Amino acid sequence: MIKKKITIKNSSGLHARPSAALVKTASKFSSDFFIHFYGYKVNGKSILGVMTLAAEHGAELELEFEGSDEKEAMKTITELIDNKFGLKDE
């Protein structure tokens, strides 16, 4: 199991579209993926779970991966978040 702390960089936070991009990417990997935020622990492959966090710009999330492709999953997802989910910043 590997963990990593990350900050949300897009100005409107983790709303529906970024969440969709996140879970779509996460679902490509076989590793389990959880996001910790305050007391929350949600499955990173569940869109409702991710949206429940309502994480704002600057929110610090802790990502947790466990499985055979955990390193690759962490790298891809970190890049996705750092690139503001490949969406134009509204």
Place this chain on the structure above:
Amino acid sequence: MPFTASEPIPRKEKISVSYLVQKLRERVQLNLTACTSGDCSEYKFVYEVDLHRPGMALAGYTDLFTYKRIQIIGNTETQFLDHLPNSEQIKAFENITGFDLPVIFLTDGNKLSDDLIKIAEKASIPIYSTPVETTRFMFLLRDFLEDQFATQTMVHGAMVDVYGIGILIAGKSGIGKSEVALDLIERGHRLVADDVVMLTKKSNVLMSSATEMSKHFMEIRGLGIVDVMSMFGIRSIRYQKRLEVVLELTLWDEARDVERTGLNHDSVSILGLDIPLIHLPITPGKNITVIAEVIAMNYLLKHYGYDPAKAFQDRIQSKIASKTGDFDPTPRRAIEYFEGDVE
């Protein structure tokens, strides 16, 4: 990864007295009247579930005074104060107001004299009075506090009430939990939460609910977010339900043993409580919805004292025991004689 419970969410550290009073009025329907003016209850906090009756402290013994607890002044304490002459009454009351008490509740319609109220106001200790009888008030207050300070956790799955039995459908992402839940709703069962289920330990049961954000929304792959309550109406949802069975859906794996008799009971420990766990491998042609209903009905049967697996086991054992002497070993049908009408 098999179903495991998550770590508990960090427990609430404190609640403010103003929040406590507001919720007691709204949710517990308690009649509370503020006796002190100058509201300081926003800055006073309750840190623990336990309550305290400050009889000994009023009498002057304050060595073990648990002053951080909510203080309850009932009939005993009031009568004790009343039997004292005025000056001593003030002295006795100052024994407790010298400490940083969170709040004082006067139960059973008891009152304190204006002098004493002024002392409390000066010490910024809010006082509320209620007509509710002391023991009953303490029970209601404790129940509320236990709920507020309860241990909670979050699990991934779909929580459904099936025939009154709370079933958590667990399993990996994309295995079809939401689809099974939707199918159950269509058949008249009720959704508690999808995807994010919050579990609260209340005395020795686990209560489940949705989160504030996700309540009664659901994701169906390929379709997106749907609102169950708007579509299926109020009868299709529940706000809370006790968790009674965990149903874990897995992909069929030849190597894995599955339960065949129902005599062995698996369980999973969530927040220290053992909850029955059923592994259900998904195979073509298997109707998970109907199986979920059967699980609920079987649970009910067992709850009312009939265990089908055990009943069958008893039948086999008595049959084996009866095999003595001139026993006829040929197969026997369930009916001894077919009546005339060939139906």
